[in-house]
Amino acid sequence: MTLILPVWLRVLSRASLALAIFSMIAGQWTLFQAIAYGKMIYSYSSHSSVKVAIEKTFSGKYPCPLCKKISMERKKTTTQDPSCEKNTKKWDLILPSASILDDLTCTSVHYPAFHNSVYTDPIIEVPTPPPNL
Numbered sequence: 001m002t003l004i005l006p007v008w009l010r011v012l013s014r015a016s017l018a019l020a021i022f023s024m025i026a027g028q029w030t031l032f033q034a035i036a037y038g039k040m041i042y043s044y045s046s047h048s049s050v051k052v053a054i055e056k057t058f059s060g061k062y063p064c065p066l067c068k069k070i071s072m073e074r075k076k077t078t079t080q081d082p083s084c085e086k087n088t089k090k091w092d093l094i095l096p097s098a099s100i101l102d103d104l105t106c107t108s109v110h111y112p113a114f115h116n117s118v119y120t121d122p123i124i125e126v127p128t129p130p131p132n133l
Helices: 007-024 027-045 050-059 065-078 082-094 096-103
Strands: none
Touching (some): 007 027, 027 065
């Protein structure tokens, strides 16, 4: 039996899912930065050509106040919260083996070299020249 949802509920669920994914990948900063770039191009092009305005906008030498604010807020959200470290300590009580896995690195695993293999010659000789079929 297939459950058929009303159209408005499907639209609402898809929109909320898209909004959740957008915020998870920090899409708001990209959107704000695009708006800031548009404003910068508009303001710089009123004093000079569009080419010069675009060069000034994307050179990074002339950031606008909105760009500075976005950069500062983006750095705030990407820094590690010290309370997160306290929460990970609680998991060590529940899953003590998980802390052991943190100590392992890829350099501690040693794989045998290929040249130490028992089979050094081909198992089946390839006929030369190949037979005509």
